[in-house]
Every structure is written in structure tokens, then in C-alpha cells.
Amino acid sequence: MNQAEWNTFYDRYMERRMFHLGSKKIFSVLRLKSLAKLYTYFELFFLRRLVFPSVEYVVTTRCSLRCRDCSNYIPYIPPGNHYTATLDDFKKDVSNFLCGVDGINLFGILGGEPLLNKELPAIMEYACGEKRIKHVLITTNGTQMISPELLAVLKKYRNKCSVAISNYTANKELSSILKSWDIKKLLQQHGISCGIDENLSWVQTNKFQDMKRSEDELKAHFKSCDSFAYSILRGRLYVCPLASSFAALKLYESKPSDYIDLTTACTSQDFIDFLKNDCWSACNFCTTSRTEQVKVQPAIQWPVAPYLQKEENN
Numbered sequence: 283m284n285q286a287e288w289n290t291f292y293d294r295y296m297e298r299r300m301f302h303l304g305s306k307k308i309f310s311v312l313r314l315k316s317l318a319k320l321y322t323y324f325e326l327f328f329l330r331r332l333v334f335p336s337v338e339y340v341v342t343t344r345c346s347l348r349c350r351d352c353s354n355y356i357p358y359i360p361p362g363n364h365y366t367a368t369l370d371d372f373k374k375d376v377s378n379f380l381c382g383v384d385g386i387n388l389f390g391i392l393g394g395e396p397l398l399n400k401e402l403p404a405i406m407e408y409a410c411g412e413k414r415i416k417h418v419l420i421t422t423n424g425t426q427m428i429s430p431e432l433l434a435v436l437k438k439y440r441n442k443c444s445v446a447i448s449n450y451t452a453n454k455e456l457s458s459i460l461k462s463w464d465i466k467k468l469l470q471q472h473g474i475s476c477g478i479d480e481n482l483s484w485v486q487t488n489k490f491q492d493m494k495r496s497e498d499e500l501k502a503h504f505k506s507c508d509s510f511a512y513s514i515l516r517g518r519l520y521v522c523p524l525a526s527s528f529a530a531l532k533l534y535e536s537k538p539s540d541y542i543d544l545t546t547a548c549t550s551q552d553f554i555d556f557l558k559n560d561c562w563s564a565c566n567f568c569t570t571s572r573t574e575q576v577k578v579q580p581a582i583q584w585p586v587a588p589y590l591q592k593e594e595n596n
């Protein structure tokens with residue numbers, strides 16, 4: 283690994299692993315966070331263990347809402363490009379992923395709206411039953427009630443999973459379809475960890491566009507990016523949820539270095555190469571700004587799906 287590659291690997295893996303370990307009781311109680319740093323090096327170079335900090339799996343790109351400021355641009359995906367993972371897809375992707383890493387700290391189940399995937403109970407059973415996954419978190423928009431089958435799985439694995447319910451109640455137009463508080467009550471009755479952010483705020487999204495960035499500009503944009511989670515869609519691991527969405531939107535032709543193919547067994551070298559990469563095709567379409575952020579009410583709806591609108595209205 284050259285210096286630039288090591289710097290990227292350090293930012294994207296070592297620091298995140300240290301952060302995670304540093305938050306563990308054993309390290310924080312002893313107030314010895316530097317131990318977490320030592321352990322991260324020991325774990326990687328001596329034990330040869332690679333533990334992924336955070337991965338999101340898109341179980342469906344379909345959604346029951348069409349939020350104007352959806353950070354992943356889901357409403358822009360036209361019907362022909364939508365994807366819903368089957369249980370077999372999910373098992374194959376996760377088992378091939380885990381051939382190359384020793385564990386995953388946080389495994390997010392996302393959509394679109396994940397509860398629209400009919401196989402979600404079986405998907406959760408598989409994810410929670412996998413010992414190398416430490417915690418499974420479903421994020422739902424609160425429009426779909428938890429089915430008895432899903433509730434049974436969540437109850438069975440309540441020490442290992444939780445549900446984040448997006449709080450869109452500030453948008454009164456959605457009050458007739460939101461079940462957020464009923465979902466929370468049901469989960470709490472069964473001792474399942476869940477949360478609703480009382481003060482949820484969103485930032486306005488700028489529409490993606492071809493920024494025509496040079497290689498140096500792509501690298502600089504990526505370097506300033508604090509996107510934490512990697513994202514799996516259609517059997518591929520992408521650098522972030524936006525990269526997944528841009529692929530679903532077919533904005534760019536992915537190069538082999540833009541993703542890890544999860545349709546075959548992965549190796550730890552695949553992940554090391556991935557984590558040291560500092561130039562991604564997806565970053566050319568990313569208009570996310572860390573400095574100019576306008577706060578907006580969460581979940582303002584598009585009156586018509588944006589892919590049906592004329593370009594000048596988007």
C-alpha cells in the first residue's frame with residue numbers, strides 16, 4: 283500500500299474501528315481509549331481480523347412515500363429500475379460478504395421502505411442468526427405496521443436487533459397513513475428496542491448531476507466526505523448509499539473498482555483494495571455539501587414522482 287492508499291484505508295477503516303472499540307465499555311470505563319488504537323493495530327496486523335464498521339443492505343428500493351428531500355434519491359428511480367431482494371439473494375450476498383471479513387458491527391436493513399419486502403421476517407431471521415453480525419437495525423418510515431411474523435423474529439432476537447422509526451409526524455399531510463407511535467407501542471410491549479427521533483430535522487437535497495469532476499476533484503470530494511455506511515444493492519457492495527442509488531438510476535457505468543461483487547465468495551484482499559480506494563465514479567454525481575445545508579421539514583412529498591416530471595421542474 284502506498285502512502286495515499288494507507289491514508290484512505292486509515293480514514294475509512296482504522297479510525298472507524300478505533301471509534302467503535304473506544305465506545306465499548308471495557309475501553310471507556312478504563313478511560314484508556316488509546317488501548318482501542320493499539321488493539322485495532324493488533325487485531326488487523328497480528329490477528330489478521332477485518333471487522334466492517336457499518337453496512338446497509340437495501341432489501342427493496344420501493345417506497346410507500348415519495349419524499350422530496352430523500353437523501354438517497356429513491357423517488358427518482360423509475361419503476362423499471364426498482365429492485366427487491368429475495369431471501370436467496372440476501373443469503374448469497376451476506377454469506378459471500380462474510381467470506382472476506384470476520385464480522386460486521388452494525389448491519390442496517392433499509393429501503394425504500396424495508397417493510398414492503400414480503401420476505402423481511404425470513405431475511406431478519408437469517409441476519410440475526412448470523413453470529414458474525416453484531417447488531418441488526420431496521421429503519422422504517424412508519425407507514426407499514428409490523429406483521430406478526432416480523433414481530434416474532436424481532437422478539438426472538440431482541441438482544442441483537444432494533445428498529446428506528448423515522449418521525450415524519452411534522453408533516454400533517456401524512457397523519458392519516460403514519461403509524462409511527464402505534465409501531466413504537468407494539469415494539470415496546472414486546473421488549474424490542476426502538477426509537478423515534480423527537481426532533482428529527484432534514485437538510486434540503488440538491489439534485490444529483492454530472493459535475494464533470496477531474497480525478498483530483500473526485501478524490502478531494504471523497505476526502506471531505508463523512509458518509510459512514512457502505513451499501514449493498516443487487517449483489518454489489520458500494521462505497522455509500524448514494525453510490526447504490528446512482529447505480530440504480532443508471533447514472534454511470536460502474537467500473538470493477540467501484541464495487542465488490544457479492545455474487546461470488548469475497549476475500550479479505552477484495553475489502554482491503556476497496557477500503558483503500560480514494561476515487562469513485564459515484565462521487566462525480568454527488569452534490570452533497572457539508573458546508574451549505576438548508577434545514578427543511580422532513581418528508582415533504584413530491585406531488586408527482588420526479589421521474590415523471592419535466593427536467594426543468596426537477
Ligand code: SF4
Pocket residue numbers: 503504507508509521522523524525562564565566568569570
Ligand atoms: S458519492 Fe462519494 S462524496 Fe458523495 S456521499 Fe458517497 S462517497 Fe461521499
